[in-house]
Structures are given as C-alpha cells and as structure tokens.
Amino acid sequence: MDLKETLLSSYLAFDAQDGPQRKLQDERAAAIEVFEQQGFPTIKQEDWKYTSLRTLTKTHFSVFPKEDVNLKLEEVKQYILQDVDTYKIVFVDGVYNAYLSETTHDGVDVCLLSAALTKRKFAPVIKKYFNQIADKEASLTALNTAFTKEGAYIYVPEGKVVEKPVQIIHFATDKNPNMILQPRNLIVLEKNAEIQIVERHQSLTAEATFSNVVTEIFTEQNAQLDYYKIQNDNVEATLIDSTYISQQKHSHAKVHTFSFGGKLTRNNLNFYHKAPEINSTMKGITLIEGKQFVDHHTLVHHAQPNSESHQDYKGIYAENATGVFNGKIIVEKEAQKTNAFQQNNNILMDDKASINTKPQLEIFADDVKCSHGCTIGQLDEDALFYLQSRGIPKKEARGLLTYAFANNVLQSVQIDSVKKRINKLIANKLGVNIGFDV
Amino acid sequence: MLSIDNLHAGCEGKTILQGINLDVKAGEVHAIMGPNGSGKSTLSTVIAGHEEYNVSQGSILFNGDDISELSADERAHLGIFLSFQYPVEIPGVSVTNFIKTAINQNRKAKGLDDMPANEMLKKIREKAALLEIDSRFLSRSLNEGFSGGEKKRNEIFQMAMLEPKLAILDETDSGLDIDALRIVANGVNKLKGKDNAIVVITHYQRLLDYIVPDFVHVLHEGRIVKSGTKDLALELEEKGYDWIKQGA
Known part of the structure; x- marks a missing residue:
C-alpha cells in the first residue's frame, strides 16, 4: 500500500473515532475528497517541479500513536528555549504533553485546538476563522484538514500585548516510529494585539518521521505578529509546513524561517492582504549539508493599495545539499503604490551543492515598486586571503564570511534568546568557535 | 629576518617575479619602488x-625557516603582516569583531x-587613539563604504593591534591626503624597533619623508635592478624610472 492508500483507509477509522474531530465533520469530509482526487503532489506540477515526494510516498507511516509517551525534561531540554520566560505548547507524537507545557487563559488564550473545538465559548472564533484562509484546493493542506484534531490555539483579544513569547514544540519519539504528524494551528490576533511565537519540530528517533503542518494566522487591524520557525531536525525527518496569514489594515506580520536540517523541508509561506496599508516581512537563513533538501515557496498577495512586503532569504549549501527558492508576488490592479522587495542570495560551498531560485512576479497595477534579485556564488577568495593574512585559519575564515553573509537576516530577530540560539546553531554547523557577537 | 633568494613566482601560469634577492634584517626599514607592473604587489602577495x-x-626564509609551503594564516602567526x-x-563583520x-x-x-x-578593549582604544580613529568607526562593517584614507588607516590600526615582526606596506600612501599620511606614518613608526622590520612598497618618495628607509630597492620586470640608500628614492623622484628601465 502506498502512503495515499494508507491515509485514505486510516481516515475511515479516524472519522469513526469519538474526539474533537467530530466538530469538523463537514470540513473534513470535503477535505479528504480533495486529497483523494489530487493525491500527493508530483514533480509534474509547476509548484513541485524541484521537490519530489516520491520516496516519502513509498515510505510506511502510521496515523495513530501506539502508546502514550512521557518525556523527561532532561531528554528534551536542549530543544526548548530556557533562558527566556515563555508559554509552551508541547506535543509528543502528536499528543499534548501537559508536563512540558505552560498554557494560559489569563487575558489571552494559549492552549490546544482540541480544547477550542470542544468548548462552547470558543465556537464563534472557530466558526469565524477555522479553515478560512487555508487553501482548500492544496492537497497537502486538505490532507491536514481531513485529519485535524490537535494543534496550538492562540487567541489574543483586542489591545492585548502578550508579554511572553509562545513556544510551539512537536517531538517525535521512537516509541511510535514512522508517525505522520498533522498538527493544525490557529492563531488569531484581534485589533492592536501583539505576539511573538517560536515553532519547532524535533524528531528524537532514527526512524523516518513526516510532519504535515498547517498554520492559519489572522492579524486584525494594527496587530503585530513576530513568528520564528526553527528547523534543525535530523536527517530522517520530513517537514511540509503550510502557513497562511490573512492580514488586515496596518497589521505587520513577520516570519523568520531558519532551516538548518532535515531530510526534506518544504515551507509554503503565504500572505494575503485583505485591506490597504499592510506590512509583510519574511526572512530566512538556510544552511544545510549532506543530502538535505530545503524548499521555500513564498507568496505575497497584494490586493489593496499602499502596502509593503519585504523578503530576504540567504542560503548556504554544502556537499550534496539542494535548495529551492520560489518567491511569488501578486499585485492586483487595485493594489497601487505597492512596494514589494525580494532578495534571495545563495552560496554554494561545494561543486555538488545546488539551488534552484525563481522570482515569480504577477503585476497588474501600474504604479508600483517591485524589486527582486537573486544571486548564486561562492565565498570570495580574496576575502578569504584577507582574513587568513590576519591569522584567521581558513576554516574559521570561511565560517566568519558565511556568518557575515547571513548576518543581516539575524539582525531583525527580536528575541535575544532566539538570536543566541541561532548564532550557536550556525557556529556548530560551520564547526567553528569564533566570537559571533558582531 | 626575511631572506629571499632567487625567487621566481607568479600566478595562472605566468611568472611575474624573475629572480628576486632581498635580505631584510630586524630593525631595518626597506623601501621597494618601481614603475607600474614591475611586480611590487606580487612580491608582497x-x-x-x-x-x-x-x-x-x-x-623565502623567515627567521631561517622556509615559509613557502605555509598558508597565509600560518605566516601571520609567525609575525608577517601585509x-x-x-x-x-x-559586510556583516565589524572592525572590532574582526580584530x-x-x-x-x-x-x-x-x-x-x-x-x-x-x-582587549583597552588595547583597541589605545591603538584607535594612535591612529585618530573614533569609536563609531570601529562598529562599522569592515571596509564597507570606507574612503580610501579610512581603509588605509584601518590597515595600520590592524597592524598596531597585531604587532607583527615584519610589516609589508603595499602602497599604503595611495589615496591618503597629507594629514592622513602623517597619521599613518606615525602609526608605522610607533611599531619600529630593533626587533621589527618594515618593507614599504611605494611609487612615490613622499611617504619616505615620514618613514625613513635604510635601504631603497628598485624593482623592474620582476627583478631588483638597483639598490641604494634613501638618496636613491630622491633621485628617482627627480629623474623618474626611465633611466632605470634603460639601464636594465
């Protein structure tokens, strides 16, 4: 049985189960139909041209965990930001782990989607927002919808600034090998609300894992979102992340994606403008080696006037690593005075590393500023010589130049603890220990 | 300290240096002059x-050891500075973090x-003051958007920080106005001592008014064709390089 068939037959069992999924029967039934028709994307589709899921679909994965797992804090401490006070929503093999979590209902709801689905007081929010911005025709998003049961639920009421960042962390363990995890996150920021979120998926098993994540985010008028995705998983982990952000007037949504590891990582990051005068920022650093694969597909849909979007992605690919960057910007006819900026710079450290980069601009308005640029190069030999001539050995010199190359993306990171963590991960990846306190 | 014997070297299959002999002892200042394309920068590189x-x-021997197989950073560790x-x-690396x-x-x-x-901080402050560099400059990205003079001053600042045994100054005077030239020369002279040596590569005599050489060598077509004292530099300033070229 290939993965599609496994999933379709598992759906029947999942659908028959009593649980929070009962509340979403209609959405789920429609979604499984979309997935059944479309199946997994193939490289024949333009959006998946460079990203083959063939191996994934031939791998056995199961939907249901066999046993409950208790993790000790000591075992996973290194994956959780510790030097900053945060709310935490932690899942182990897809199941909420209360012991590692710290949720709240005190003026803001930071809790579980399963709870939000079943409690009456959340029903209006679910009705208004759930599955409203996610692409219903995208097969993997539909697959996630069909199996929606659990995830993070965050609701920030009007004017509320959430003082502590929220960490959303998923662990996969060897107690439930070969799991497909399909968390579904719903995040709503009402007018003038602000939040910082850090998301991470971490496999603790040497077996294959597959996470098919969908996150819907709504930023109402003047809301501020600051979101960080830390992707540093092991070489058997596949992550497909589809994030949909719906923005209202004067809202600013920022997403930083740090992709440092995994077998295959695909980020679908979509911003939809529902009003004028909106700001969207997406930045990323990709630093991979071995046979790892990272694909960034971004979309900014400018639909109304006077909005801005800013994209800056840096990629460093070593050994046989492969990257994809596809940045799509749509500027509708009404979206005059749009200012859209896109930059993708890449360094290939070795002959066999590769990157496919493609800006995709569809502009229907005539009074807009859209700039895009992509570069692919190697480290500058003259710069290396300059550093070495000051006594900095080649390895460290390469490290320093690579770090410098990616540095401007780090400068906009607002949580010190995240910045420190990323600095450390980069230093470890480059195998150098030099003062990265630029 | 530095002993170069019959050096032939080049890049991309082209031999640029065609048999250089040069002996620099501790405490000495040598000037290497010569027309464009004579191989001055190749020699320093x-x-x-x-x-x-x-x-x-x-x-190429440095304190008696052959360094021609060493990498640039290993040479720097021995005390060679260019x-x-x-x-x-x-971009992305500040002057301070770099140093x-x-x-x-x-x-x-x-x-x-x-x-x-x-x-470290004390030393940075002290050396920055010596080169009249202000602290804002130190937090800027290394050489990015620096004027010609700022770049050269930054080079000598690095030299002052690293305190090398042998400093090679490759056209440090180019792009400098007269005030900057004085500041830079002052920084170089502070390093001078009986245990250090300096090789100044220049087109013009004017830097040598400030950094006074013990020996002057003229490079032409990859060879040292004439050596002398500082008077040779003055003679070159007056007569140009043509008479050297013809003599060679």
Whole structure:
C-alpha cells in the first residue's frame, strides 16, 4: 500500500473515532475528497517541479500513536528555549504533553485546538476563522484538514500585548516510529494585539518521521505578529509546513524561517492582504549539508493599495545539499503604490551543492515598486586571503564570511534568546568557535 | 629576518617575479619602488602567502625557516603582516569583531587563551587613539563604504593591534591626503624597533619623508635592478624610472 492508500483507509477509522474531530465533520469530509482526487503532489506540477515526494510516498507511516509517551525534561531540554520566560505548547507524537507545557487563559488564550473545538465559548472564533484562509484546493493542506484534531490555539483579544513569547514544540519519539504528524494551528490576533511565537519540530528517533503542518494566522487591524520557525531536525525527518496569514489594515506580520536540517523541508509561506496599508516581512537563513533538501515557496498577495512586503532569504549549501527558492508576488490592479522587495542570495560551498531560485512576479497595477534579485556564488577568495593574512585559519575564515553573509537576516530577530540560539546553531554547523557577537 | 633568494613566482601560469634577492634584517626599514607592473604587489602577495600564487624557483626564509609551503594564516602567526593596497570589503563583520577574532586566533596558534575582554578593549582604544580613529568607526562593517584614507588607516590600526615582526606596506600612501599620511606614518613608526622590520612598497618618495628607509630597492620586470640608500628614492623622484628601465 502506498502512503495515499494508507491515509485514505486510516481516515475511515479516524472519522469513526469519538474526539474533537467530530466538530469538523463537514470540513473534513470535503477535505479528504480533495486529497483523494489530487493525491500527493508530483514533480509534474509547476509548484513541485524541484521537490519530489516520491520516496516519502513509498515510505510506511502510521496515523495513530501506539502508546502514550512521557518525556523527561532532561531528554528534551536542549530543544526548548530556557533562558527566556515563555508559554509552551508541547506535543509528543502528536499528543499534548501537559508536563512540558505552560498554557494560559489569563487575558489571552494559549492552549490546544482540541480544547477550542470542544468548548462552547470558543465556537464563534472557530466558526469565524477555522479553515478560512487555508487553501482548500492544496492537497497537502486538505490532507491536514481531513485529519485535524490537535494543534496550538492562540487567541489574543483586542489591545492585548502578550508579554511572553509562545513556544510551539512537536517531538517525535521512537516509541511510535514512522508517525505522520498533522498538527493544525490557529492563531488569531484581534485589533492592536501583539505576539511573538517560536515553532519547532524535533524528531528524537532514527526512524523516518513526516510532519504535515498547517498554520492559519489572522492579524486584525494594527496587530503585530513576530513568528520564528526553527528547523534543525535530523536527517530522517520530513517537514511540509503550510502557513497562511490573512492580514488586515496596518497589521505587520513577520516570519523568520531558519532551516538548518532535515531530510526534506518544504515551507509554503503565504500572505494575503485583505485591506490597504499592510506590512509583510519574511526572512530566512538556510544552511544545510549532506543530502538535505530545503524548499521555500513564498507568496505575497497584494490586493489593496499602499502596502509593503519585504523578503530576504540567504542560503548556504554544502556537499550534496539542494535548495529551492520560489518567491511569488501578486499585485492586483487595485493594489497601487505597492512596494514589494525580494532578495534571495545563495552560496554554494561545494561543486555538488545546488539551488534552484525563481522570482515569480504577477503585476497588474501600474504604479508600483517591485524589486527582486537573486544571486548564486561562492565565498570570495580574496576575502578569504584577507582574513587568513590576519591569522584567521581558513576554516574559521570561511565560517566568519558565511556568518557575515547571513548576518543581516539575524539582525531583525527580536528575541535575544532566539538570536543566541541561532548564532550557536550556525557556529556548530560551520564547526567553528569564533566570537559571533558582531 | 626575511631572506629571499632567487625567487621566481607568479600566478595562472605566468611568472611575474624573475629572480628576486632581498635580505631584510630586524630593525631595518626597506623601501621597494618601481614603475607600474614591475611586480611590487606580487612580491608582497607572495610573501604573505596567497594560495593562487606559486613559487616555481628560489626560496623565502623567515627567521631561517622556509615559509613557502605555509598558508597565509600560518605566516601571520609567525609575525608577517601585509597592509593591503586594496583592502577587501566584508559586510556583516565589524572592525572590532574582526580584530578581536584575529587577535584571539593568533593567540590560539601560540597556545594562549583568548585575550581578556577588558584588556582587549583597552588595547583597541589605545591603538584607535594612535591612529585618530573614533569609536563609531570601529562598529562599522569592515571596509564597507570606507574612503580610501579610512581603509588605509584601518590597515595600520590592524597592524598596531597585531604587532607583527615584519610589516609589508603595499602602497599604503595611495589615496591618503597629507594629514592622513602623517597619521599613518606615525602609526608605522610607533611599531619600529630593533626587533621589527618594515618593507614599504611605494611609487612615490613622499611617504619616505615620514618613514625613513635604510635601504631603497628598485624593482623592474620582476627583478631588483638597483639598490641604494634613501638618496636613491630622491633621485628617482627627480629623474623618474626611465633611466632605470634603460639601464636594465
């Protein structure tokens, strides 16, 4: 049985189960139909041209965990930001782990989607927002919808600034090998609300894992979102992340994606403008080696006037690593005075590393500023010589130049603890220990 | 200190240096002059150890040891410093962080721990003051958007921080106005001592008014065709290089 068939037959069992999924029967039934028709994307589709899921679909994965797992804090401490006070929503093999979590209902709801689905007081929010911005025709998003049961639920009421960042962390363990995890996150920021979120998926098993994540985010008028995705998983982990952000007037949504590891990582990051005068920022650093694969597909849909979007992605690919960057910007006819900026710079450290980069601009308005640029190069030999001539050995010199190359993306990171963590991960990846306190 | 014997070297299959002989002892200042394309910058680059340059014949000894197989950073650890004619711009690395990294990597090579932060700061302040560099400059990205004069001053600042045994100054005077020239020369003269040597590469005599050489050599077509005292520099200033070219 290939993965599609496994999933379709598992759906029947999942659908028959009593649980929070009962509340979403209609959405789920429609979604499984979309997935059944479309199946997994193939490289024949333009959006998946460079990203083959063939191996994934031939791998056995199961939907249901066999046993409950208790993790000790000591075992996973290194994956959780510790030097900053945060709310935490932690899942182990897809199941909420209360012991590692710290949720709240005190003026803001930071809790579980399963709870939000079943409690009456959340029903209006679910009705208004759930599955409203996610692409219903995208097969993997539909697959996630069909199996929606659990995830993070965050609701920030009007004017509320959430003082502590929220960490959303998923662990996969060897107690439930070969799991497909399909968390579904719903995040709503009402007018003038602000939040910082850090998301991470971490496999603790040497077996294959597959996470098919969908996150819907709504930023109402003047809301501020600051979101960080830390992707540093092991070489058997596949992550497909589809994030949909719906923005209202004067809202600013920022997403930083740090992709440092995994077998295959695909980020679908979509911003939809529902009003004028909106700001969207997406930045990323990709630093991979071995046979790892990272694909960034971004979309900014400018639909109304006077909005801005800013994209800056840096990629460093070593050994046989492969990257994809596809940045799509749509500027509708009404979206005059749009200012859209896109930059993708890449360094290939070795002959066999590769990157496919493609800006995709569809502009229907005539009074807009859209700039895009992509570069692919190697480290500058003259710069290396300059550093070495000051006594900095080649390895460290390469490290320093690579770090410098990616540095401007780090400068906009607002949580010190995240910045420190990323600095450390980069230093470890480059195998150098030099003062990265630029 | 530096002993170059019959050095033939070049890059991309082209031999640019055609048998250089040069002997620099501790405490000495040597000036190397010569027309464009005579091989002056190649000589400094080869001594500093650029990987793309190959030595095909001859030897370079530093304190008696052959250094021609050493990498540029290993040469730096021995105390060789090159002030670049065209310092490379490195966005994203501040002047301070760069020099800290360089100092600590040099210490590491000698088996020493990192320099304590307060000591480092004190040294940076002291050397910056010597070169009349203000603190805002130190937090800028290395050489990015620097004027010609700022770049050269930054090179000599690095030299002052690293305190090399042998400093090679490749056209450090180019792009400098007269005030900057005085500041830079002052910085170089502070390094001068009985244990250090300086090789000044220049087109013009004017830097040599400030950094007075013990010996002047004229390079032409990859060879030293004439050597003398500082009077030779004055003679070149007056007569140009043509008479040298003809003589050679």
